[in-house]
Amino acid sequence: MIVKQRKKPIKALKLEALLRRLPSEHQKIDILKKELRKCLAGYNGEKAIDFYLLQLSGDKHLVLHDLRLPDSTGHYIQLDITILTAGFVVILEVKNIAGTLLFDDVFNQLLRISKDDVQALPDPLLQVERQKHQLHCFLEKHNIKNLPIVPLIVISNPSTVLKADERRRNISQKVIRAAALPLKLSNLYNQFPNELFTQKELRKLSRLLIKNHCTANPDILSQFHIQKNEILPGVYCPDCFYIPSKRKSGSWICPQCNSRSKDAHILSLKDYSLLISNQLTNKSIREFLCLNSYSIASKLLVSLELSHTGEGKGRKYELPYSD
Numbered sequence: 571m572i573v574k575q576r577k578k579p580i581k582a583l584k585l586e587a588l589l590r591r592l593p594s595e596h597q598k599i600d601i602l603k604k605e606l607r608k609c610l611a612g613y614n615g616e617k618a619i620d621f622y623l624l625q626l627s628g629d630k631h632l633v634l635h636d637l638r639l640p641d642s643t644g645h646y647i648q649l650d651i652t653i654l655t656a657g658f659v660v661i662l663e664v665k666n667i668a669g670t671l672l673f674d675d676v677f678n679q680l681l682r683i684s685k686d687d688v689q690a691l692p693d694p695l696l697q698v699e700r701q702k703h704q705l706h707c708f709l710e711k712h713n714i715k716n717l718p719i720v721p722l723i724v725i726s727n728p729s730t731v732l733k734a735d736e737r738r739r740n741i742s743q744k745v746i747r748a749a750a751l752p753l754k755l756s757n758l759y760n761q762f763p764n765e766l767f768t769q770k771e772l773r774k775l776s777r778l779l780i781k782n783h784c785t786a787n788p789d790i791l792s793q794f795h796i797q798k799n800e801i802l803p804g805v806y807c808p809d810c811f812y813i814p815s816k817r818k819s820g821s822w823i824c825p826q827c828n829s830r831s832k833d834a835h836i837l838s839l840k841d842y843s844l845l846i847s848n849q850l851t852n853k854s855i856r857e858f859l860c861l862n863s864y865s866i867a868s869k870l871l872v873s874l875e876l877s878h879t880g881e882g883k884g885r886k887y888e889l890p891y892s893d
């Protein structure tokens with residue numbers, strides 16, 4: 571049973587918003603597109619595991635996607651997929667990498683070998699061992715002791731070729747293909763037959779993890795050294811993405827494809843919340859949506875039914891989108 575659903579990563583949403591709102595000749599476009607591709611590959615890799623996760627029956631397994639828990643050093647424990655059972659916890663690190671992967675034991679690196687290139691990536695085995703240690707410390711802090719944690723690396727792309735050093739035969743215990751997940755879990759039930767938790771306690775553990783989850787909110791503009799004034803303001807056309815649409819008789823009209831929309835500003839305000847701030851004033855909505863009229867801006871703000879603080883021109887509205 572899935573108790574914490576997967577959402578599209580906020581970093582991907584921010585990159586998509588930024589790519590919509592930079593001039594096509596902007597010098598950072600290629601680097602942003604590459605970053606977005608990387609981010610979506612990870613997301614799609616995790617989605618590819620869903621088919622096998624759905625085969626896990628009923629309440630016996632509680633599945634949590636994308637947990638981000640604080641550790642004791644001011645950092646975060648980032649877990650792609652966590653599976654709670656009565657006798658053990660499995661943490662899955664999903665890798666969606668095409669080509670041939672060679673696990674290099676000597677230098678603790680993962681080599682990605684393609685036709686004309688060899689690329690060294692951080693060793694995922696070290697990564698999952700670190701996650702295991704961090705989660706162990708987190709659980710101890712909450713008085714949950716002696717719960718076995720099994721880290722696994724799941725290769726989501728069926729065409730990826732896996733290779734390892736001859737001496738590292740036990741690697742197949744830690745790196746598995748997605749299709750092998752149900753069998754691997756049933757082997758783990760044999761390995762850890764003792765039930766340490768009742769169903770009620772297992773539920774309580776899942777609530778503890780969800781309560782401590784902190785959603786990431788990366789500052790994409792400073793990460794890529796882009797200034798706010800480089801972002802194109804205006805309502806984008808939901809059909810052809812042209813910026814800006816024109817406000818006419820209560821609708822947004824696209825000058826490029828002539829499409830008409832009553833509520834295109836809602837999507838553009840989502841971009842505002844992803845890239846600039848989740849607080850909005852009458853002045854900032856007029857600037858961002860390219861509106862001249864104070865009263866039209868007020869009308870749009872009222873129609874959005876946002877929670878707000880303050881009165882008159884200083885009133886601040888909260889955009890809920892970046893949750």
Ligand SMILES: [Zn+2]
Nearest residue numbers: 807810824827
């Ligand atoms: Zn259009």
